[in-house]
Amino acid sequence: ETGVTQSPTHLIKTRGQQVTLRCSSQSGHNTVSWYQQALGQGPQFIFQYYREEENGRGNFPPRFSGLQFPNYSSELNVNALELDDSALYLCASSSQKETQYFGPGTRLLVL
Amino acid sequence: RKEVEQDPGPFNVPEGATVAFNCTYSNSASQSFFWYRQDCRKEPKLLMSVYSSGNEDGRFTAQLNRASQYISLLIRDSKLSDSATYLCVVLSGGYNKLIFGAGTRLAVHP
Numbered sequence: 452e453t454g455v456t457q458s459p460t461h462l463i464k465t466r467g468q469q470v471t472l473r474c475s476s477q478s479g480h481n482t483v484s485w486y487q488q489a490l491g492q493g494p495q496f497i498f499q500y501y502r503e504e505e506n507g508r509g510n511f512p513p514r515f516s517g518l519q520f521p522n523y524s525s526e527l528n529v530n531a532l533e534l535d536d537s538a539l540y541l542c543a544s545s546s547q548k549e550t551q552y553f554g555p556g557t558r559l560l561v562l
Numbered sequence: 563r564k565e566v567e568q569d570p571g572p573f574n575v576p577e578g579a580t581v582a583f584n585c586t587y588s589n590s591a592s593q594s595f596f597w598y599r600q601d602c603r604k605e606p607k608l609l610m611s612v613y614s615s616g617n618e619d620g621r622f623t624a625q626l627n628r629a630s631q632y633i634s635l636l637i638r639d640s641k642l643s644d645s646a647t648y649l650c651v652v653l654s655g656g657y658n659k660l661i662f663g664a665g666t667r668l669a670v671h672p
Contacts, residue, residue: 493649541605550608
């Protein structure tokens with residue numbers, strides 16, 4: 452196993468609600484990246500955090516936000532949920548530009 | 563045009579078959595290339611990196627053609643356990659952003 456954990460594993464929300472997803476990175480890794488994977492698609496990059504700062508962002512609206520903590524764990528927050536936000540949310544930890552290791556993901560369903 | 567494009571599949575092959583997956587990428591400045599494997603309802607896992615000289619890991623061979631911006635994966639002597647979705651992945655420059663293709667599903671049957 453990669454040592455990357457995510458919580459919760461599954462989540463059901465309704466439109467307009469807010470959600471927080473959590474990721475604990477592998478020991479020794481200082482970078483966390485978040486990806487969204489819709490059904491039948493490859494993962495899409497949301498953003499990356501390096502040493503508690505956002506270090507790059509994909510084509511996602513501002514209602515997708517994040518944090519990284521001093522222990523390098525991270526949160527992904529999504530406000531004003533929409534039906535299209537239903538997806539598998541993956542976090543990946545790495546040591547800067549080294550190989551990224553993915554957690555098991557959080558499956559979000561928005562009704 | 564998508565940044566990384568793959569054969570859509572699915573590929574249905576018998577055990578023992580050889581199967582090849584192709585992928586093209588649009589950013590000529592891309593530096594690193596990978597194949598990830600994703601089992602149903604699981605996270606992607608790194609299968610192998612892809613180097614310009616080509617590289618092999620057991621039954622798996624990966625090739626990169628920078629001039630054509632083309633990546634391939636060859637699986638020889640397919641096993642039932644090879645059934646999965648294979649994702650072609652490119653590392654975007656600057657920061658450590660992975661760009662994934664949509665994946666190609668492989669089903670190996672007895």
